[in-house]
Amino acid sequence: MTRNPAVRDLTCRDCGDSFDPADATGPCPACGGHLAVTYDLDAVDVSTEAFADRRYEGIARYADLLPFAAETLVTMREGTTPLVPCPDLADEWGVGEVYVKDEGRNPTGSVxxxxxxxxxxxxxxxxxxxxxxxxxxxxxxxxxxxxxxxxxxxxxxxxxxxxxxxxxxxxxxxxxxxxxxxxxxxxxxxxxxxxxxxxxxxLAAFETPYRREGHRTLAYELAEQLDWAAPDAVIYPTGEGVGLAGTAAGARDLAELGFVDEVPECYAAQAAGCAPIVEAFEAGATETEPWETPDTICGGIEIPDPAGGAEVLDAVGESGGGAVATVDRDVLEAAVDVAQSAGVELGATAGVAASGARELVERGELGADDTVVLVNTLTGNAEADVLRSHLMSKGI
CATH class of the missing domain: 3.40.50.1100 (Rossmann fold)
Known part of the structure; x- marks a missing residue:
């Protein structure tokens, strides 16, 4: 396996055993737990200037911080998605700045x-x-x-x-x-x-350790797009949890490397009709329990027993963030509001990031000086019928 020399091993988060990446490609061979790629960051020789020189290479520009060399990546230049400022939302919510990280611009329309x-x-x-x-x-x-x-x-x-x-x-x-x-x-x-x-x-979430690694690049891009400053909060629509877990891991790497001064508070946003991570977070639990009766229009994150529940709870806890759930009507209304105020086409499911952010503002968890990033996990066209139906229910 052609890999980055900075990769140290694969380590199981459950039993702690470590393995050569050439010998393990799925769950932990010892206990069946989730493996994670571990790096020797002292061996990483890269500068922020180097990333700027590779701006047209998609996530391959960050190969120094990924498991595989750039030339071996199966890539379609995914990544390098826009970070869209939304000043009207910032004014409405009373926070410093609001951005949408528009992952709907990826090759197949999603993060x-x-x-x-x-x-x-x-x-x-x-x-x-x-x-x-x-x-x-x-x-x-x-x-x-x-x-x-x-x-x-x-x-x-x-x-x-x-x-x-x-x-x-x-x-x-x-x-x-x-x-x-x-x-x-x-x-x-x-x-x-x-x-x-x-x-x-x-390729199931967390059965391969590598999907999470790809999601680290979202944190790298956010920092780069903000002139190597971390946002104060990242609100992430969360189902299995691989995206949020990867983003949080990438943010920690940047801080350890000294590229940013701090990590953002990460928030898992879920629909109230299926919110096992929110339920566990509010209970102070370290693992999620299966949601008995999932019922939400947000089918993309209707995951009653998320494989990455424990990892997400660790990530939001370590970052000082949290978890937030909102009802479907508020989710859809928020997605429409972003489209009509900022022009950004959120997927209906991704509306949980906007409605969740509004809820966090009302709770006082996001403040007047905060820079807030909403992750739009998929293109609005993917769920346009859901958004249109919501408007029709209002007589529009």
């Missing part, structure tokens, strides 16, 4: 591209021929696209309620798709049974 670029690279480096994952939709679209680019076959297990567009694009990219009756947890069950039989390389 999932960052993680899939690294996950598929790892699969290709390991000699896999097939990759597979359970998905609410957008991750399967990204996996199919990057697998196609790498010459691999992809298999997505999708709940029947996933959006038509995501299911269509999985097929357009040549991906095999199993549509599973029921909700996401039913797709997870079908995936687990089939992967065990077929021996496919898993």
């Amino acid at each position: 999932a591209d960052r993680g899939m670029a690294l996950g598929v690279t790892a699969a290709a480096e390991a000699g896999a021929e097939d990759v597979a994952l359970p998905t609410t939709g957008i991750e399967g679209q990204a996996a199919a696209a990057y697998a196609a680019r790498a010459g691999l076959d992809s298999h997505s297990f999708v709940p029947s309620r996933a959006t038509f567009d995501a299911k269509a694009m999985i097929n357009v990219h040549g991906g095999d798709m199993s549509v599973v009756g029921g909700r996401y947890e039913d797709a997870v069950e079908a995936f687990a049974e089939t992967v065990a039989e077929e021996g496919w390389h898993s």
Whole structure:
């Protein structure tokens, strides 16, 4: 496996054992826990000026801080997405600045591209021929696209309620798709049974340690776009948790390297109808409990038993952030408000970042001098029908 020499090993967050990356590509061989890439940051020889010189290379510009060399990455120049200022929202909320990190501008229209670029690279480096994952939709679209680019076959297990567009694009990219009756947890069950039989390389969140690594780059971009200053708060729509966990890890790396002075407070934003991370955070728990009856229009984050629940709770706790849940109507109203005040097309699901931020302002957790970043995890076109239906319900 061609890897960055700064990579030290893969370490299990559950049992603490460490492994050579060439010998472990999935869960911990000792206990089945989640592996994480660990780095010797003292061995990283890179400057902020070097990133500026590579501005057109997408996330590959940060290869010095990633597991693989730039030339080995399966990439479509994902990343380098706009950080859009929203002064009207800042004035309305009474905070210093509001930005939307618009991940809808990625090649397949979602933040999932960052993680899939690294996950598929790892699969290709390991000699896999097939990759597979359970998905609410957008991750399967990204996996199919990057697998196609790498010459691999992809298999997505999708709940029947996933959006038509995501299911269509999985097929357009040549991906095999199993549509599973029921909700996401039913797709997870079908995936687990089939992967065990077929021996496919898993791209499921946290079963591969590499998807999280791709999401570190969001933190790197935020700091760079803010002239190497960390925002005060990052509000992240959260389902399985791989995006927030990766972003928080990237922010910690930047602080340890001395590129920024501090890490942002990270907040997991969820829909009130399925908020296991919020429930656990408010209870002071270190792990999540399955949400018994998930019920939200935000299908992309309707994850009743998130694989990364413990990692997210660690991340928000260590950063001084937290978790916030809002009801569906407020989520959709917030997404529309951002579109009509700032012109940015949030995915309906990503509206939890805006409605969550408003709730945090009302609680007094975001203040007058704070720089607040809302992560728009997917393009508004992906869930345009949901947003339009919300407007129609108001007689518009």
